[in-house]
Amino acid sequence: MTVSQALIEFLARQWTVDGDIRERTIPGVFGIFGHGNVAGVGQALKQLNVDQPELMPYFQARNEQAMVHQSVGYARMHRRRATFASAASVGPGATNMLTGAALATTNRLPALLLPSDTFATRVADPVLQQLEQPWDIGLTVNDAFRPLSKFFDRVQRPEQLYSIALGAMRVLTDPVETGAVTIALPEDVQAETLDVPIEFLQDREWHLRRPLPEHGALARAVATIRGAERPFIVAGGGVLYSGAEDQLRALVGATGIPVGTTQAGGGSLPWDHPQYLGAVGATGTTAANRLAAEADVVIGIGTRYSDFTTASRTAFRDPSVRFVNINVAAFDAYKHGTQLPVVADARETLVALAAELAGHRVAAGYSERIAHEKSEWDAAVDVAFAPSGRALPGQPEIIGAVQSATAPEDVIVQAAGSLPGDLHQLWRVRDPLGYHVEYAYSCMGYEIAGGLGVKRGLTAAGDERDVIVMVGDGSYLMLSSELATVVAEGIKLIVILIQNHGFASIGHLSETVGSERFGTKYRVYDAEARNFQGDRVLPVDLAMNARSYGIDVIEITPGSDAIADLAAAVAAAKASDRATFIHVHSDPLVYGPDGEGWWDVPVSEVSTLESTQRARAEYERLRQAQRPLLGAEDAR
Structure with missing residues (x-):
């Protein structure tokens, strides 16, 4: 051979x-x-x-x-x-x-x-x-x-x-x-x-190895959790890779401990579970971030604690906070200088914790606080999803329309731009495999190819649920070529392109650092000003581009009925046995509710621009909340 x-x-x-x-x-x-x-x-x-x-x-x-x-x-x-x-x-x-x-x-x-x-x-x-x-x-x-x-x-x-x-x-x-x-x-x-x-x-x-927790490490973790007044769980991708969502549900149902999820951990609990407070960190919800800020014990399960999860080390603010880090990888279990690492499989550890914490439950006052914060955030999402009637809807409305037209088991796929933050906050995950946002690398162009892989994976398992890819025009232009693969193999994929004529996420970030959306708009070059900041939008027709691949295309006309038309288009795409590309225009200046998270992006210390000077002053104020997150002394 x-x-x-x-x-x-x-x-x-x-x-x-x-x-x-x-x-x-x-x-x-x-x-x-x-x-x-x-x-x-x-x-x-x-x-x-x-x-x-x-x-x-x-x-x-x-x-x-x-x-x-x-x-x-x-x-x-x-x-x-x-x-x-x-x-x-x-x-x-x-x-x-x-x-x-x-x-x-x-x-x-x-x-x-x-x-x-x-x-x-x-x-x-x-x-x-x-x-x-x-x-x-x-x-x-x-x-x-x-x-x-x-x-x-x-x-x-x-x-x-x-x-x-x-x-x-x-x-x-x-x-x-x-x-x-x-x-x-x-x-x-x-x-x-x-x-x-x-x-x-x-x-x-x-x-596959599923290592059990060591007795001593488990005992120390249990003692710390039992002694906590305000415990908080951060559920990461390790929960899903271990197949531990049922064990997590059983543990938090019995103990009342609230849960916030990372991007990779989306789906660890269904959105309407009483203990689920949604996303935590820079793109988190007010419910999760407020409880995380006050937590005296943070129980990380299968998370690598990225800067978005810790809100650039501002999310966990109790001076004496301790970290119980459960992870199959020692590299992650020992993060933040914790003295309470549990190097073991997530599912096996959750089973052991449930047995050791039998009869333990958080105080009634804490439970009431959890329910109150969850209720407030759920109401805020309802408002964000409500159609505004604007000719150009905001991204939260678009997400709401897509959510309303999908089935609980459908999978949403995304990776880069402003969509990951909005989806992390707003998407109501109803199935363990229903949320796939690639955010460790947040790679522009991942969406269509990654969604195609998701669909292949489901089909191989005999699962015919729909896969919905949401992508901005910036990411689409990076890597749309796998639409040809979708057509060649007759794979059903629903792609929703949100046209906002530029890089919406970095445009917003550019404003916060005082750069006033420089270089983030898709505009005709202004030879006199030597920039792309004018009002002449590029005459690029991405719906026509998608149609050229041979995929079915539905265009949503801007207007007061755009959101209703989008929901109907998603329903039609789901009813079809062919791949469908849905094109919708949006207003990139309409944002979702503030989740009270922060992300550390340094601002120039000196500048001749007043916008940058103001941004630097705000940056200095916000980063005062950062702390080293070295953990506190072990429970004695």
Whole structure:
């Protein structure tokens, strides 16, 4: 067999086992072929397609970065038990995947990358698309994957394949280490032959580890929680990846402890659960942020405590706050200098906590406070969702219209711009898998490709719920090409494009730092002023652009009925068996309710602009609430 043939067949026979669930770890390969891989991985996939077409399906893509995004979306829907492999050619094809690699690793989601490399023998040197550095002749563009990957190796000789492939699988299926896994494949080695042991090509199972909490760590955590007057849970993505939403619901139902979620943790509890206060942090709700600010014990479950979760270290303001950090990764469990880490699986720890906290419940006064704050925030969302009748609706109204037309199990997909913040605050998640906002990397252009991966993941599991991608015009222009993939494969995806003629999120941020939306509007260049700040909107027709891909398009005409028309369009898209693109205009200056969160974006210390001077003064005021978050002394 060639190295490529052996690798592809090996991948086809790998299985992830999580309790009673057993599924293919790599159910398919995305590939774009060039001179670096057409004779290697491309030939291997073609051969299997002829001999055993069901063994390792091949899928086309239009952009290498998008292949990785699809893999990540798929992995999220399968709770990290499965992902795709992505094969790219030498040079630009390989480097196109770098952004995807960083996104996968940052989100702690598995993705297998197979970038081609230049000749290991250097018999043809330099080849087309080869990077040459005179100070390191052996350096290739694929070395850029090293800091972005959780595993990196290069198959420089055929016999290295065995240990490299097994090492890659170990990391892909490791709840602690998973992320981008990169196997660089020199184009000559891909096509070389080797005698492959039959053991290498037999089915192999990778059992996910679910480590139990250690007795001492658990006992310290229980004592601290029992002694807390105002405990608060931060539920992160680890709750969902562990399949622990039922255990979380049981624990908070019994104890009355309130919960706020990170972006990755959306869906850990349904929005109407009495203990669920919504998003926490910079894009949080007033309900979650007010309780977080007063919490004397913060129980982090499967969260990496990003700056948005901690509101740039202003969210948790009690001077004596302590952190009980439950995480399968020690790196995250020890954050904020906590003396109460629990390095264990989220689900197993929640089961143990429920048993140890039996009979314990927060005080009645605290329960009343939770109910009051939740009620107030729910009322604020109702107001934000109410149609205003404006010709150009605000984004909160648009979200409300989409929410009203979707089913509880439908999945909302988003990644970048102003939508993640509004969705985090406003979207009423009704299903554990119903909320997929890629916000660890917040990558513009993720939305359509990621949504396509989400839909693939659901379909593979026999789940036909709808996937709704919401995307702004800025992100759409970054990476819309996978609409061609949607049409080619007849995949039903609902894409809602919000046209606001610029970068709405950064435009708002630009105002807060005193830069007055400079460079954030899509406008015709003003040669006299030498900027893009004028009133002449670009005559770009993104609805026509989408229509050119062959997808069904519904355009919402601006006017007082725009919100009602949008809800009807979403309902029509759901009723259709084809993919639908819905285009709606919005007013980027209409914002949602203030959740009392903050994000630290430094403002220039000195400036000739009055707007920047004012912004600096406000910045100095707000950052006074920052604290080091080093935790307090352990409970004695």
